[in-house]
Amino acid sequence: MYFDTHAHVNFSAYKDDGEEVLKRALDNGVFVVNIGSQYSTSKRAVEYAHKFETGVWAAVGVHPVHLKKGSFTHRDPDELEEVEIQTSGEVFEYGKYLELAKDEKVVAIGEVGLDYHHFDPPRVDERSSSRVEAGEGDDVAALIKKQKEVLIEAIRLANEVRKPVMLHCWDAYDDLLEILQNHPVEKKGVVHSFIGSHKTAKKFIELGYKIGLNGIATYGESYDKLIREIGLENILLETDCPYLTPRPLEKGIRNEPLFVKNVAQKIADVKSVSIEEVGKITTENAKKIFDIDTSYFQA
Numbered sequence: 001m002y003f004d005t006h007a008h009v010n011f012s013a014y015k016d017d018g019e020e021v022l023k024r025a026l027d028n029g030v031f032v033v034n035i036g037s038q039y040s041t042s043k044r045a046v047e048y049a050h051k052f053e054t055g056v057w058a059a060v061g062v063h064p065v066h067l068k069k070g071s072f073t074h075r076d077p078d079e080l081e082e083v084e085i086q087t088s089g090e091v092f093e094y095g096k097y098l099e100l101a102k103d104e105k106v107v108a109i110g111e112v113g114l115d116y117h118h119f120d121p122p123r124v125d126e127r128s129s130s131r132v133e134a135g136e137g138d139d140v141a142a143l144i145k146k147q148k149e150v151l152i153e154a155i156r157l158a159n160e161v162r163k164p165v166m167l168h169c170w171d172a173y174d175d176l177l178e179i180l181q182n183h184p185v186e187k188k189g190v191v192h193s194f195i196g197s198h199k200t201a202k203k204f205i206e207l208g209y210k211i212g213l214n215g216i217a218t219y220g221e222s223y224d225k226l227i228r229e230i231g232l233e234n235i236l237l238e239t240d241c242p243y244l245t246p247r248p249l250e251k252g253i254r255n256e257p258l259f260v261k262n263v264a265q266k267i268a269d270v271k272s273v274s275i276e277e278v279g280k281i282t283t284e285n286a287k288k289i290f291d292i293d294t295s296y297f298q299a
């Protein structure tokens, strides 16, 4: 089995065939958590989960970039893909999210987190560094403050429903670590789409968090050292579909949960273990962190 722990089949890229895409994943031994990035997509993630008896779950949250209204071009770190993202200026309404979060199919609160990368102009160049210098303008300072406040609220929600967090973080790992230290999540969680150094990864692992790896890890050798340095017991697989299509699939092909096997293959190659071993251990990790019992699947 494999587990795509961070998918967005609840997004409009799958408006015509979302159920088919999920069925194709399940038929090929891939479990899926669909992740909300605002209220509407969170709600849709829960609805999708209920369409399947098991094998598909949901996470509900507000992506930090959605806290600001606007649109921006998103480029992945290896500059291979570019997408236009519209953001709505979402408000994190605790009560509304609490109602969603209580649902039995909801296995995590997220995605939530910090994203300093998409400020215009970018405030930091190095992907994994974080600190935004003081005095760079009220707008950026206010947005950072808002992202932090919402993240702390999301942690409060996670602790209220006793579920883990699904964390998004770009150019803000130091600040994220600080918040997790000062506002502990009882059930811990995942730092999804991790693109920092192995040293940074180890700091999150020490706090009890798992590291989510996706197609970015297949774009060349930049993340081979990270993959080698962290144990399989601390890795979760994900696609972040429809974005970040893993190689050797061609750029431009819409990503989907089934392709999580390409990410597994890359990790297997770097670690010189079988893809089955990667699938087995990372699926166990996911079941543990999401508190999911899938024993009836193996029958």
Ligand SMILES: [Zn+2]
Pocket: 006, 008, 035, 111, 240
């Ligand atoms: Zn995502």
